[in-house]
Amino acid sequence: MATRSPWPRPLSLPCCCLLLLALGGPGFFQSHAVEVNVKDLSNNTCIYAEWMMSFLIKYETNSSEYKNATLKPSTNVTHDGSTCGNNTHAPLLAIQFGAGHSWSINFTKTNETYQGNIISFTYNTNDAVFKDAKTKGPITIVVKDPMHPVQLNTVYKCHHLDSIEVANVSLFFWNVTLQAFVQNGTVSKNDSTCEADKSTVAPTTVANLTTAPITTASSPLPTTTSKPVEKPLIGNYSLKDGDKICLLATMGLQLNVSQEKPVLININPKTTNVTGSCGNTSAILRLNDSNKRFIDFTFAVKNTSANTQRFYLKEVNITLISSINGSEPLNAGNNNLSIWDTFLGSSYMCQKEQTVLVTEDLQIHTFDLRIQPFKVQDNKYSKAEDCSPDVDNFIVPITVGAALGGLVALVLVAYFVSHKKHRNAGYQQF
Template sequence: MSYKLRSALAAIALLGWLAVAHAVSFEVKDGNSTCIKAELTANFTITYPITNGTKTVVVPLPASAVVGSGSSCGDTPELLASFGDGHSLGLVFSKDSRLYQVANLSMRYNLSDNTTFPESSFKGVVTSITNTSGISAQLNTTYRCLSFTSIHLADSKVTITFSDVRMEAYMPSANLSTNESVCTADLPATTVAPTQSPTTTPAPTPASNPERGSYNVTNINGTVCLLARMGLQLNVTYFSKSKNKTVQGIVNLQPSRMAFSGSCEPTTAVLMLTDDLTNISFTFSLNSTTSKYHLSALNMSASWPDMTAPVTMANSSLNYLQGSLGRSYMCRSEQILPVVNAFSLNTFSLQVQPFGVSGNQFGSAEECQMDRDNMLIPIIVGAALAGLVLIVLIAYLIGRKRSHAGYQTI
């Protein structure tokens, strides 16, 4: 079943339960201390196998859901919301000096539940997961997202749609903070006005291209498993405190201020870049059958001084920077990678290799289409000039031969 059809089914199902859906409350405690508190509404669009193909159902998070036994506090607190016949929603949190985020979002569902999954040809428990949830907030603030936000899990068989979300992790007290980090979907929409008086005021474009930085990720055995060299420019739409309107901010990332880290798995590689104001993570996926990789997800959070609240934007259904295992992907030209409506990433002089790195060096490069086109133009122009010179030379020789033929020796 296509993604568009699954989305349409989800939308139809949403209309059926929207009027009666209510946020479900959860609290994870360690003794008398609360580390996670959440109020949220969620539904799960799940595609599962039947004898003659697949079937899609929409399962709402019921009011009877409870904090499961897998929930815990600590450095990486976890909320496990259990419901029904062996189903659960899992949120694992992590933090740095400024932000906390849902570092791991998972859905565990039991296909042996014939009531929820009729005609299922597989009987057993399935777990679907993503590490690019797009949910993050400043420490000691409540993450708020009242709008509908859909997150596609890694295998594309499960889509989680959240709404009416208020939650906080690493809580200093038992109550949600009155200070809020608001998701992008809740920010005021930009109003399209006549050309003479636009309501969206773009920020000044940086005077120069961003500086090219070098980044890498190492395995637990100390060998480099991901290499990247690139200049990065963020194009973000947000609500400005100083202008009291929606603006477009264009910011160059400075490599000298970026900390980098990540992880490598057989078919997934993640590069995370962080500075005082911005976090961005790149997730690459490898198709082990075709030995091709691509950039499959981008997650960006920013807390710039002029923002009314931190913003978080993510997309886990991308298909950029495609390359072959053991080779690097290169693009000297500027690339504009749309992520969501309010965020695009511009890359300059990019070379990246997320899989099959050997000897801590890039493999042979596969050039992007824009670079190939740029190389083709001089060749075409050169060939045209050479052809023109040849035509002029032939015309000159013919003319000269005719002029000699017009004279006779006396």
Template sequence: MFWCAFVVFFLALGNELHLSHATEVSVNNTENKLCLYANLMVNFSVTYEVGVNKSETVLFVLPENVTTEGSICNNTTSTLKLGFGDGHSWAVEFTKDNKTYQVDSIVFTYNLNDSNVFTNSTSNETKSVTAKPRITNVGVDTYYSCKSENVQRVESVTQTLYDVTLQAFVTNGSKSDTDTVCTADLTSSTVAPTTTVTTTAAPTSTPTPTLPTPTTGNYSIAPDFNSTACLMATFGLRIGFKQGDKVETINLVPSATEVGGACGVNSSILILTSDTINIMFTFNNDSKKFHLHALNVTVKPATGVAVVAANTNMSIWVAAVGSSYMCNKEQTLTVTETLTLYTFKLRVQPFGVEKGEFATAVECFMDSDLSFLVPIAVGVALCFLIVLVLISYLIGRRKSRTGYQSV
């Protein structure tokens, strides 16, 4: 029983990270035949006013369940309109010539009167922004495919598209098997996320530690130049990734890294950008606890192709809102089978920062005084198991001798 209990306890230490679902829709024409198809992921970041000279930034995603009311299929123009939530919509305008089609614009409409999304908004307006993405020269009877991130920033709104599959002007009533791949994917190797990830699992191939320990960087986000930090993080970061059969590692260099991001009521983001690494951390909170919710990583090594990986439904680095999360020991986070993150001397606080200082830290298990009990518990459990086996063996022999004596 002790052995079983220990195994359950030990396995529970690894937080499984499950992937979110994409938004997939099909639109039929008046003949009830497929004319528009989409399967994609979109993240939104919207900054809005909550008072005089005060603003908040909220982050949310295009949900799995949407409506297609207002979508239109014509010979040379088409509109894919996705409605969601309380008065929000996301519309893609397509046009076609003889051999190709393109996206002319993406119109995002959001309702500031939706208190579930825009908490404490001082406006009840419905606003729209129009983005002009570079989605062109898509062959007729092919679908547009782009795994890489496509970031559109217009006014106070940022839209991030990724894992995009789009087809307009479908002619035979079914989605094409041929794709037109975006330029970003042609110059990168995009890694599809695995279905589950554990923070305690080792990577598929452990890289040889040839690099020095990464330099610890101090990163912070402030609402404006005159404010103190609303998000703080400090850590050293290494990324391990596969290039063919070879495993390579790269360190993030803080002195060569630009910091960006935004602080929201329920979501905050930290974006670190260098010549070789782009990484976006998305933190969520439920008013009581916060956690790391999503990771988007792009590695651009000196040789070989770029590697892109994303996980958009994580639950690690958990701590109470108003406190910080700390883990000084090296942490291994296996994002995909071919990309792994290693953090050193980690401390983060994405919410409730006061006076530009970290609050009391919640320590990870590896830093706690109880971590030394793990090898002891393993040893005790093994000894207990050996004793049970010996007792069972002796009882079995005794019964055998009793049987012989009876004969």
């Protein structure tokens, strides 16, 4: 739960820190590598860290809509408050950046290991990136660091991109090099590699496409066979406001990602977590599967006349943390959608496959879709309005059937008229 109180600053101790800023990767994950060397009064290093991070924050606007803002440490990073610690305060690594944003982590140790303890992140919604934010000022979140214990006198390294979610904030970390409780002021030459980096050595399978291990030049190249991607499982998702369901969604989801080569990824509803928010004019459905793929659907309400309101899908944001075929993590969005449009108080349904264009390189395919993000009554869907393609499919056979029925009627009429004339002609012969 976010709090408005700032993270308590430890007793200020003289220290010297060195920061190195370097350009990072592309897109949302383009950030700056931050290198911090915390030293004690004797000018001996006690904490050494180099890492990259970005923050994705969901916030409410004055119009009761929800938007996403992205924060990344830039060249104006400072390090006030970083300290080696003392008998009453734990060692602390702290940085400040941008328009009033800050991040910190303190450390604990045993006789054999050390680890991060508490992470604190403060973001200031007075920053221009939080356009039309309803709540103004600094907001602080506090979360337990999930890092496993590391042997003392060992440098922890992890290139794998990882994330922490708390309240409305997603924290992303990668390319981490860290040693706390540095002994004798010298950073160790012994490394401790995270499990995620170790697992990337083995062949990986993504969406039924297998990447073979590297072979020597003298070995024959393996033939890679790809299995056709099956239709995704249909998932039932819902959000609650108190004890009542406020949003219902049923759909099969498939991502079409073009990085190096096109890859189809099915989202498994059995391993997907559902979060989000409901409102009177705006609602967000966030799906997070076990492979760290985040899909945010933002719905809005519009007035079409004095007494008529409709809802529609306004925005989609996708974050793919797990790499695909060795590519960089991906973040993309489209905030200019106007689809899945139907009357407020109804549900929208489309049994045919549909494609939601996020970017040229990223699309979502939906199957057997039914959605109702507003005015859910008795925890069940209201009457559905079919999508236009489905309606067209019903109209075509009806039209053809009507035409055939008319043709049959004309044939019968012509037959009876001809038969009657023939009989009349026979009577005239007598």
